[in-house]
Amino acid sequence: MRNVAIVGAGMTKFGERWDKSFQELAIEAAKRALEDAGMDLKEIDALYIGNNAAGRLIGQEHVAGVVADSLGVTIPSTRIENACSSGSVALREAFYAIKSGIFNKVLVIGVEKMTDTPRSLTFEMLLTGHDSLWEGVFGFMPAAGYALLARAHMCKYGTKKEHLSMVAVKNHRNGAKNPYAHFQREITLERALGAPMIADPLNLFDCSPISDGAAAVILTAEEFARKYTDVPVYIIGSGQSSDSLTVHGKRDLTTIDSVVTSARMAYSMAGVEPKDIDVAEVHDCFTIAEIMVIEDLGFVEKGKGGKALEEGITEIGGKIPVNPSGGLKARGHPVGATGIAQSIEIFWQLRQEAEGRQVSNAEIGLSENHGGIGATGSVMIYSLSSNPRR
Amino acid sequence: MRNVAIVGAGMTKFGERWDKSFQELAIEAAKRALEDAGMDLKEIDALYIGNNAAGRLIGQEHVAGVVADSLGVTIPSTRIENACSSGSVALREAFYAIKSGIFNKVLVIGVEKMTDTPRSLTFEMLLTGHDSLWEGVFGFMPAAGYALLARAHMCKYGTKKEHLSMVAVKNHRNGAKNPYAHFQREITLERALGAPMIADPLNLFDCSPISDGAAAVILTAEEFARKYTDVPVYIIGSGQSSDSLTVHGKRDLTTIDSVVTSARMAYSMAGVEPKDIDVAEVHDCFTIAEIMVIEDLGFVEKGKGGKALEEGITEIGGKIPVNPSGGLKARGHPVGATGIAQSIEIFWQLRQEAEGRQVSNAEIGLSENHGGIGATGSVMIYSLSSNPRR
Numbered sequence: 001m002r003n004v005a006i007v008g009a010g011m012t013k014f015g016e017r018w019d020k021s022f023q024e025l026a027i028e029a030a031k032r033a034l035e036d037a038g039m040d041l042k043e044i045d046a047l048y049i050g051n052n053a054a055g056r057l058i059g060q061e062h063v064a065g066v067v068a069d070s071l072g073v074t075i076p077s078t079r080i081e082n083a084c085s086s087g088s089v090a091l092r093e094a095f096y097a098i099k100s101g102i103f104n105k106v107l108v109i110g111v112e113k114m115t116d117t118p119r120s121l122t123f124e125m126l127l128t129g130h131d132s133l134w135e136g137v138f139g140f141m142p143a144a145g146y147a148l149l150a151r152a153h154m155c156k157y158g159t160k161k162e163h164l165s166m167v168a169v170k171n172h173r174n175g176a177k178n179p180y181a182h183f184q185r186e187i188t189l190e191r192a193l194g195a196p197m198i199a200d201p202l203n204l205f206d207c208s209p210i211s212d213g214a215a216a217v218i219l220t221a222e223e224f225a226r227k228y229t230d231v232p233v234y235i236i237g238s239g240q241s242s243d244s245l246t247v248h249g250k251r252d253l254t255t256i257d258s259v260v261t262s263a264r265m266a267y268s269m270a271g272v273e274p275k276d277i278d279v280a281e282v283h284d285c286f287t288i289a290e291i292m293v294i295e296d297l298g299f300v301e302k303g304k305g306g307k308a309l310e311e312g313i314t315e316i317g318g319k320i321p322v323n324p325s326g327g328l329k330a331r332g333h334p335v336g337a338t339g340i341a342q343s344i345e346i347f348w349q350l351r352q353e354a355e356g357r358q359v360s361n362a363e364i365g366l367s368e369n370h371g372g373i374g375a376t377g378s379v380m381i382y383s384l385s386s387n388p389r390r
Numbered sequence: 391m392r393n394v395a396i397v398g399a400g401m402t403k404f405g406e407r408w409d410k411s412f413q414e415l416a417i418e419a420a421k422r423a424l425e426d427a428g429m430d431l432k433e434i435d436a437l438y439i440g441n442n443a444a445g446r447l448i449g450q451e452h453v454a455g456v457v458a459d460s461l462g463v464t465i466p467s468t469r470i471e472n473a474c475s476s477g478s479v480a481l482r483e484a485f486y487a488i489k490s491g492i493f494n495k496v497l498v499i500g501v502e503k504m505t506d507t508p509r510s511l512t513f514e515m516l517l518t519g520h521d522s523l524w525e526g527v528f529g530f531m532p533a534a535g536y537a538l539l540a541r542a543h544m545c546k547y548g549t550k551k552e553h554l555s556m557v558a559v560k561n562h563r564n565g566a567k568n569p570y571a572h573f574q575r576e577i578t579l580e581r582a583l584g585a586p587m588i589a590d591p592l593n594l595f596d597c598s599p600i601s602d603g604a605a606a607v608i609l610t611a612e613e614f615a616r617k618y619t620d621v622p623v624y625i626i627g628s629g630q631s632s633d634s635l636t637v638h639g640k641r642d643l644t645t646i647d648s649v650v651t652s653a654r655m656a657y658s659m660a661g662v663e664p665k666d667i668d669v670a671e672v673h674d675c676f677t678i679a680e681i682m683v684i685e686d687l688g689f690v691e692k693g694k695g696g697k698a699l700e701e702g703i704t705e706i707g708g709k710i711p712v713n714p715s716g717g718l719k720a721r722g723h724p725v726g727a728t729g730i731a732q733s734i735e736i737f738w739q740l741r742q743e744a745e746g747r748q749v750s751n752a753e754i755g756l757s758e759n760h761g762g763i764g765a766t767g768s769v770m771i772y773s774l775s776s777n778p779r780r
Contacts, residue, residue, distance in 0.1 A: 021523065375456075
């Protein structure tokens with residue numbers, strides 16, 4: 001099968017975007033990606049749309065149709081919904097559509113409009129990513145779920161509250177250098193530690209925000225890539241896996257099994273190992289998630305995720321920089337857009353375009369995106385070379 | 391690329407299924423499909439789930455995760471949402487995943503749980519398939535949209551109220567012979583014509599019902615197909631296209647452009663023409679839709695859809711039998727399941743397993759599924775031979 005490259009990327013500023021509708025956000029990101037690739041919309045063969053909850057939030061399902069209609073195209077448009085991993089799963093469908101030769105050029109758009117809606121709907125929407133029969137019906141929120149995982153990780157591995165806050169401090173420091181980030185201000189460790197409690201041990205600064213935003217990338221086959229850019233970024237590995245939606249259904253509260261499995265698939269397809277990864281964007285919906293995931297991806301030994309923060313190895317300039325964009329914590333988390341925004345950060349990092357937050361000499365990158373507490377895991381690996389094993 | 395076959399199919403009875411949850415419906419359909427193929431769940435490489443509105447209806451997004459969790463598998467599971475065409479678009483993603491060699495065996499499940507929910511949510515959900523900014527916000531319901539199309543078709547082509555009712559009579563007659571149908575009773579033309587008005591000219595018997603149900607098929611590559619069945623049914627063509635969500639955005643109120651385009655793609659891929667189709671399942675969400683679609687698929691000349699009903703050519707035994715299952719009108723319309731149920735009816739018809747409603751000597755079949763008033767169109771063509779052109 002053919003090699004697949006990202007040849008253009010664009011995103012909106014993430015944040016409280018009361019100035020833009022769902023449709024306008026999607027169009028803005030799409031136009032920027034097309035401009036970036038120097039590609040005409042007419043060249044695009046198909047759209048894949050990542051979106052989690054427009055049905056609940058803005059009374060709009062059929063968002064694949066809405067986006068195609070807003071762009072004025074009649075090409076196939078397909079909407080993927082896999083909770084917080086909707087963006088990366090949409091990207092994966094598009095990746096395979098190009099890889100297998102079904103389409104030559106695909107535009108993938110992740111979009112979510114979360115703030116310009118009654119707050120009660122946002123609460124309802126947050127419940128829909130959990131199991132409605134076992135958890136949602138009882139008002140079990142994402143923060144409650146991750147608080148349980150955090151407490152288990154603390155008990156089993158001695159992870160401390162300070163480690164959680166260090167994730168927030170690092171990601172806010174990175175986000176302060178990202179003009180697309182929802183939050184662009186640094187915070188101190190003291191401020192992070194002293195924030196109001198949300199779900200013990202997670203406080204306000206352990207939680208990613210409710211954001212609006214859209215992100216778009218253009219994929220094409222290697223044979224067409226150089227027509228659009230001198231520096232294509234290849235997707236060389238992809239893995240996706242499922243696990244229980246419920247906390248009680250998890251094999252181990254301190255591991256996200258679907259991320260472990262997806263990572264294994266992606267590393268195997270790419271022919272690389274954790275030590276080969278130069279930069280990573282991971283799903284830090286809550287600070288504990290980043291700590292668990294850097295273990296599950298094999299960047300550090302299981303249980304040493306907290307210590308990694310102390311050692312600074314996940315800082316820009318560290319051994320394995322994690323979330324140079326600011327992550328979900330500071331860049332924001334417009335759910336359907338998140339997985340695509342992660343890919344865009346890696347695209348920019350590998351192309352040396354991440355001004356102010358650039359990781360030096362990054363050639364291979366990874367993005368990790370999961371839904372709920374890991375019912376869907378999705379990992380992708382990117383490289384400047386279509387075959388870095390050579 | 392490889393040829394793709396359906397080797398197993400199963401569905402639940404459609405109707406008001408207060409006895410079964412969303413999860414139970416999905417599992418029941420999946421188990422029947424696996425039993426039909428004599429396949430173990432462990433052999434399945436991936437799940438594709440077609441679902442429109444579980445987020446609105448039962449407070450559950452991330453339904454790909456829910457279904458994987460309920461089945462107890464950790465394989466990739468991807469949810470497609472394209473309004474009323476969610477099922478067929480999920481099938482198309484799975485079709486391409488097999489065709490391109492990404493996976494060898496895929497289980498596709500369409501599922502919707504619509505009745506066991508507050509009626510107000512059902513009304514809200516019906517609005518979400520329209521454009522929320524231009525139509526949904528004003529309470530513009532699907533029946534209202536199709537009523538406008540019906541009136542336009544009547545004005546332009548002389549289609550009569552009786553023609554609409556004839557669709558209902560035919561499809562109820564067929565549904566009466568389908569043990570899976572929501573409605574299994576015949577109706578007379580007088581009764582259909584005299585039913586209470588919903589949105590002039592559409593009355594109660596011109597509208598498909600609100601149903602619960604699930605439907606599942608198993609796809610594999612030609613090289614594995616005979617291991618599971620002596621009579622695989624090949625998917626030989628697929629087309630998908632987009633169009634405006636809004637009535638005011640349509641080029642012509644009497645044509646569903648996305649169906650015309652999708653049909654052209656599917657016929658071209660399959661190398662067949664409308665006259666080669668022996669049996670079709672089409673998206674008769676409202677009776678006028680069947681009349682328009684049999685024209686748009688090329689079975690009859692544009693404007694002659696009403697007359698086709700008079701002539702009986704779409705009856706079982708007619709020149710081109712349409713909706714032998716009873717269609718959405720009588721089999722019911724659990725939205726995400728509908729596209730898969732159409733495929734299953736064609737699977738059974740080509741295998742001569744549609745007891746009591748069998749079309750004689752059917753070798754090539756077609757299914758047509760569209761979302762909203764045609765913002766997504768999706769057409770698939772099936773054959774007993776992997777290459778009927780030979």
